[in-house]
Amino acid sequence: MLIGIDFGGTNIKYALVTEAGDARALKSTPTLAEQGPDRVIQRLTDCVGELQAEAKSIGETIRGIGLGVAGPLDFASGVVSEAPNLPGWRNIPLRDRLSAAVGLPVQVDNDANVAVYGEWWRGAGQNSNNMVGMTLGTGVGGGIIINRQLYRGSLGMAGEIGHVSLDPNGPQCGCGGKGCLEAYASATAMVRRTRSLMESGKSTLLTEYVAGDLNRLTAKLIHDACKQQDRLAVQVMGEMAFYLGIGVVNLIHLFNPDVITLSGGMAQAGEDLFAPLRRVVEERAFQRPYQHTRIVQATLVDRAGVIGAARLALD
């Protein structure tokens, strides 16, 4: 048995995972990140203890622990250099501290890589050799599988798919760049774009959905309005699918992958997103690699992180 932990700014998800990649009951506990690294590492230690006891009760032993963390880290040393969503986390040797506390080998990587690794191992990327995964959330994260292995780049900073620029004069991105995929295809960007159209006076069902309070606008509501064929929502979804499509074309031309997966809240829009997206890709990409590439919704949803983390431990 392995332990997989998906350690985010809001929740810690954790599970026993078999060596075949099956996650047993997925557990979750609040991170309470505001309490700082020491208390949070204690909480991670408790999660491991709970799963160790559970494993023992069914006559299994734990071979290793894998952990995905929401923040940039040095993969080789397992040190979290700086995590914007985890107050006080600067140069914290997470891997070694957790390993010392629980007496088991620990592997850590960033959460985007780990989620894509899980999706490759047991989700929509199964049996592919080369895969690119994107997570459309508050931001746009990504991970790359090359020859059946996670590709991390020379410093562990590869796969920043959200920060591929699609228009150097496009909208400002939070990273300092312009026209990054994240500035078009994140939930944040979609809400911002919708809001600006609403403020310019376009009529939409969304005005009613948010009861006149634009602060209540969410990507989920935009998708709901899209399902009702609301003109403004359909326009915003179409724009987002267009830029996402250009981003996918670029990935096909660079990686010639077997599969590209989309996950995260926005990917739940299903064919409302995938149909216009595939039209853009079909029109713009080289035909042979396009026809080879499956462009699909990720299937593991909230289990991708713990399964991918467990895979780190297996490696």
Next chain:
Amino acid sequence: MLIGIDFGGTNIKYALVTEAGDARALKSTPTLAEQGPDRVIQRLTDCVGELQAEAKSIGETIRGIGLGVAGPLDFASGVVSEAPNLPGWRNIPLRDRLSAAVGLPVQVDNDANVAVYGEWWRGAGQNSNNMVGMTLGTGVGGGIIINRQLYRGSLGMAGEIGHVSLDPNGPQCGCGGKGCLEAYASATAMVRRTRSLMESGKSTLLTEYVAGDLNRLTAKLIHDACKQQDRLAVQVMGEMAFYLGIGVVNLIHLFNPDVITLSGGMAQAGEDLFAPLRRVVEERAFQRPYQHTRIVQATLVDRAGVIGAARLALD
């Protein structure tokens, strides 16, 4: 000893290459592609025969042959599917035909991959783990080294760096897409852009250089004018460096490589190109991976192809 062959639409370059990657005297003969596949394969066979005799005269034997070809091919089977610059080449089993003719193992790959492989082995990419190479010529070609191996993608069509779109509403590219790097940073694009500025009446030294005949405009002349601080030429070089810089930022964010090399005629512009390019990258890329990445001119020039081809044979 190995044999490396760089088989282009205009010339066949060929050389004996040691197993350490040193090319002995580089030879060249016209391809005479218009004579069709049979005659050209005979010519390749003659080149091999000449090098075999040369090896024998110095008491060496040939272990294998590698060949880079200017056209898309199926790497696994060694079949050239279709080569725009080689009339009559459709589904020609180049690898097997040459191997049968000379009685030695042959490996083939496309010329862009092979040139980058050579540059990684013995040129500016030496000792790097992860590298991206770009060739700025009539078009923009590329190749990717991941974990010290050429990355070909699932169908052998990865690394199409020239067809990463930098602006989905940008200038039409020959591939059918819009705003591809090739539509900004190829010699063809640079000449087209300069010509259009000249036709709109801008004054420039280039009018004198081409003696009033815009058909005589070349990237080399534009660079010459740039060295004379010609305002229009400097503008065009700056625009090209800008888009190339955005392309480089995207590669850094995706691959987090050790090195990015530029080769081909335009890269000869040296600091006239690299200085403005690095300014763009510095401004837009994530600082840690940017600072890690060497962005340099390729060093092997016309030997990269034969050396990289020989490396295929060594693998």
